[in-house]
Amino acid sequence: MSTVPKLEIRNATKQFGSLVAVSNVSMVVQPGELRAVIGPNGAGKTTFFNLITGFFPPTSGEILLDGQTINHIPAAGRVKLGMGRTFQITEIFPELTVRENARIAVETGLGFSLRAWLNAADKKKVADASDEVMTMANLTSKADRLVGELSHGDQRSAEIAMALALKPTLLLLDEPTAGMGDEETFQVTGLIRRLHRDSKYTIVLIEHDMRVVFHLADTISVLAEGKLLAQGTPAEIAANEHVQNAYLGKAE
Amino acid sequence: MNETFLRRNLQPIVIWALLLTVPFWLPLFGGYTALAGRVLVFALAAMSFNMLLGFTGIMSFGHAAYFGLGAYGCGLFLKFVYASTPLAMLAGTLLGGIAGTLFGLLLVRRRGVYFAMVTIAFGQVCFYIAYKWDDLTGGYDGLRGFARAPIDLGLTKIDIQNNGTALYFFILLVFGVAAAAQGFVLRSPFGRTMLAIRENERRARFLGIPIEKHIWLSFSISCFFTALAGSLYALLNNFADPQGLTYVMSGNIVMITIMGGMRVFWGPLIGAVLFVALQDYVSSAWPTTWMGVVGVVFVSVVLFFPRGLMGMLQKRAGT
Numbered sequence: 001m002s003t004v005p006k007l008e009i010r011n012a013t014k015q016f017g018s019l020v021a022v023s024n025v026s027m028v029v030q031p032g033e034l035r036a037v038i039g040p041n042g043a044g045k046t047t048f049f050n051l052i053t054g055f056f057p058p059t060s061g062e063i064l065l066d067g068q069t070i071n072h073i074p075a076a077g078r079v080k081l082g083m084g085r086t087f088q089i090t091e092i093f094p095e096l097t098v099r100e101n102a103r104i105a106v107e108t109g110l111g112f113s114l115r116a117w118l119n120a121a122d123k124k125k126v127a128d129a130s131d132e133v134m135t136m137a138n139l140t141s142k143a144d145r146l147v148g149e150l151s152h153g154d155q156r157s158a159e160i161a162m163a164l165a166l167k168p169t170l171l172l173l174d175e176p177t178a179g180m181g182d183e184e185t186f187q188v189t190g191l192i193r194r195l196h197r198d199s200k201y202t203i204v205l206i207e208h209d210m211r212v213v214f215h216l217a218d219t220i221s222v223l224a225e226g227k228l229l230a231q232g233t234p235a236e237i238a239a240n241e242h243v244q245n246a247y248l249g250k251a252e
Numbered sequence: 253m254n255e256t257f258l259r260r261n262l263q264p265i266v267i268w269a270l271l272l273t274v275p276f277w278l279p280l281f282g283g284y285t286a287l288a289g290r291v292l293v294f295a296l297a298a299m300s301f302n303m304l305l306g307f308t309g310i311m312s313f314g315h316a317a318y319f320g321l322g323a324y325g326c327g328l329f330l331k332f333v334y335a336s337t338p339l340a341m342l343a344g345t346l347l348g349g350i351a352g353t354l355f356g357l358l359l360v361r362r363r364g365v366y367f368a369m370v371t372i373a374f375g376q377v378c379f380y381i382a383y384k385w386d387d388l389t390g391g392y393d394g395l396r397g398f399a400r401a402p403i404d405l406g407l408t409k410i411d412i413q414n415n416g417t418a419l420y421f422f423i424l425l426v427f428g429v430a431a432a433a434q435g436f437v438l439r440s441p442f443g444r445t446m447l448a449i450r451e452n453e454r455r456a457r458f459l460g461i462p463i464e465k466h467i468w469l470s471f472s473i474s475c476f477f478t479a480l481a482g483s484l485y486a487l488l489n490n491f492a493d494p495q496g497l498t499y500v501m502s503g504n505i506v507m508i509t510i511m512g513g514m515r516v517f518w519g520p521l522i523g524a525v526l527f528v529a530l531q532d533y534v535s536s537a538w539p540t541t542w543m544g545v546v547g548v549v550f551v552s553v554v555l556f557f558p559r560g561l562m563g564m565l566q567k568r569a570g571t
Contacts, residue, residue: 053458079460091458093451104448107441108459113466115441166459 004067006031006170006202007052012061014047021047023226024061029170034196034203036213039223040246045206046088048223049174052204053085054078065170084168086159088175088206094148098139098158101147102130105165129165136199137161137191153184157191164195171195173205177212185209192216214238222246263566267518271424275417283532285416286488291521291528292420292427293484298508298520299434300477305506306514307438308470309450313368314375315505318475320497321348321378322482324389327492330398337401337412341426341483348479349472351378356471360464372499379497395492412487423484430477435517437473446470478505507546511553513560522562 007029014022022044029035039045051058054075063070065081073081093101106129107113110122118126134140137157142150147158156176163171176192177185189212195201196216207213213220213234220237222229224246230237237243258265270277274288297319304310326344330336333343355374362370382389389395403410403422412419437443445466448456457463486492495501504527512523530549535542557564 075458076460076462079458085458087454087458091452091455093448093455095451096447100444100447104444104456105459107444108461112441113445113461114469116437117440162455162459 003031005029005064006033006066007204008064008067009052010062010064012048012051012058012063014044014051014056015059020226022051022058022223025223025226025228027221027228027231029202029204031202032200034192034216034218035205036217036220037204037206037223038208038210038213038220039229042225043223044226045223046174047226049085049172049204049206053083053172079166079168082167082169083172084163084166084170085172086156086163086174086176088178090152090155090159092147092155092159092162095146097144098134098147098150098161099130099143101158102133102161102165103127105162106130106133109166133161133164136164136195138187151184152180153187156180156184156188160188160191160195169202171201171203171205173203175206175208177207177209185212189216263518267521268428274420274424283529285420287528287532289420289423289484289488291524292423293481293488294504294508294528295521295524296427296430296484297478297481298505298512298524299431299517300474300481301505302509302514302517302520303434303438303446303470303474303477305509306516306519307443307450308446308467310467310471311364311368311506312371312471312474313499313502313506314371314373315474315478316497316499316501317371317375317378318348318352318478319482319485319501319505320382320492320494321351322479323486323492323496324382324395324482325479326483326486327395327398328388330401330486331395335399335401337403337487340401341480341487344483344486345476345480348482349476352475352479353468353472356468356475359471360468372502375497375499375502379494382494382497389492389494392494394494395486396490398486399490400487419488423488426480426484430480434477438517442466442469507550509560511550511560513557513563513566516560516562516566519560519562523560526561 005028009025009027012022012025013020025048037045037048050056052063054073057071065083070078070081093104103126106126110126112118112122112126134143137160139154139157139161142154147155150158173192177188180188192203192205193216196203217234219232220234221231222237222243229246230240230243232240275285278285278288297315301312301315304312322344325347326340329340329343359367359370383392400413403412410418410422412422445456445461448461449463449466453463485496508523508527509520511526512521513519526549527546530546531542534545538545553561
């Protein structure tokens with residue numbers, strides 16, 4: 001227990017008027033962990049994500065990154081602290097090439113976004129970093145194609161590549177395989193596994209596809225109606241009676 | 253290497269070759285050099301506007317304000333302050349550019365229709381000021397009584413007042429420098445964040461790009477260039493026109509850009525060629541209905557070439 005958790009949420013609650021979207025949820029994610037957050041539709045998963053990334057502040061509770069409270073830090077500031085995020089609906093720059101998508105992310109990450117020009121050393125730094133994230137996402141062969149023309153799986157990989165370009169220490173992936181066929185799901189799952197196993201990223205992901213969750217996750221948190229229903233290893237969750245009743249047992 | 257250089261830069265090479273030889277070939281088509289000057293001025297205004305519409309993805313419907321302020325600033329300087337063409341242009345550019353920069357502060361949180369509406373409103377405010385402030389601006393009749401001063405190069409003077417060809421090349425020089433500067437901005441890391449905002453504002457924000465600041469900056473840059481075009485317009489006509497401040501002028505800038513091809517760097521230049529040619533040739537044939545013809549052409553281009561004439565050419569060429 002000597003290590004500082006990568007991410008800690010203490011009693012987070014988010015109310016929209018009378019609707020309690022997230023109710024008193026606590027969670028601890030250790031460095032290097034891959035945590036899946038699952039739950040039926042409307043369980044508050046995306047709201048929970050938005051609290052972590054600073055899309056809006058919690059009504060009550062505290063969010064800590066590397067042991068420091070980040071409640072007061074807006075979304076852009078959390079990005080600088082090392083939070084990379086992808087969205088449920090793929091958010092990319094569709095009419096730009098993969099390389100340009102990566103390059104914009106890299107330049108922003110390096111703090112060059114207001115520069116009018118780059119010297120040769122900085123240019124090389126940007127080019128190398130762009131190549132690196134494209135390689136990680138397996139997109140090098142498609143570098144000069146428009147992202148909007150790629151398959152859904154490749155678009156998602158491009159989005160993850162952009163998140164990686166900011167050199168995050170914590171990756172938050174909102175339904176990375178949403179709406180994908182088997183082959184694309186396999187592709188994106190492979191990418192996430194590589195990032196977790198080989199590059200040692202701490203990852204929190206929301207996912208609907210149970211095969212993906214049980215395949216990837218070290219630990220699983222189950223949300224239902226805004227509350228934390230259960231938390232544990234995939235085996236524990238699979239055996240948990242409450243979870244089976246609330247979620248797994250029901251047909252999707 | 254040489255061949256690929258040619259192929260990759262075919263577009264600018266052809267464009268510059270044509271622009272540099274205008275005085276030789278334009279008369280063959282019944283045109284006159286001042287017409288080419290008009291094309292360049294409108295092209296520069298529309299290219300500046302296109303930095304916002306085509307590259308940042310933001311619709312301003314009041315760019316005539318900065319164009320007109322540039323023209324008035326230039327004219328007022330020549331008339332009341334000092335007879336120097338470059339200084340007058342600087343004055344016009346600063347007037348329009350600074351007005352746009354300050355006004356941009358109020359704009360950056362507006363989006364879409366609201367953004368467009370507020371920009372129209374500001375344009376109309378400028379129009380009424382020019383219209384009402386008779387003593388200074390000449391009111392409805394416009395600002396007269398100033399003339400282009402010769403360009404003093406120390407050893408020699410270039411007479412842009414009486415020599416139409418010299419005036420054309422002077423405008424072309426300013427146009428060229430401004431276009432190069434715009435190209436430089438668009439290729440910079442900052443320019444790429446403009447594209448990012450156009451493509452997906454939410455994504456850009458979550459990359460950590462301060463959206464409002466970047467929109468404000470690109471608005472400001474666009475206004476400075478538009479005001480520069482306006483100051484050239486005052487020089488070209490020896491006249492600043494309050495009509496040039498109204499939404500009609502803003503609409504012309506929008507039409508030129510869309511006909512030529514937004515998102516394409518040289519698109520507005522082609523749009524300006526089409527617009528000025530229509531304006532000149534059709535209005536001499538049908539003085540009262542030429543705007544209708546322009547309208548029909550505009551609608552046809554939008555319907556059949558949604559990416560504009562230049563956008564279509566580029567797609568054909570596969571570049």
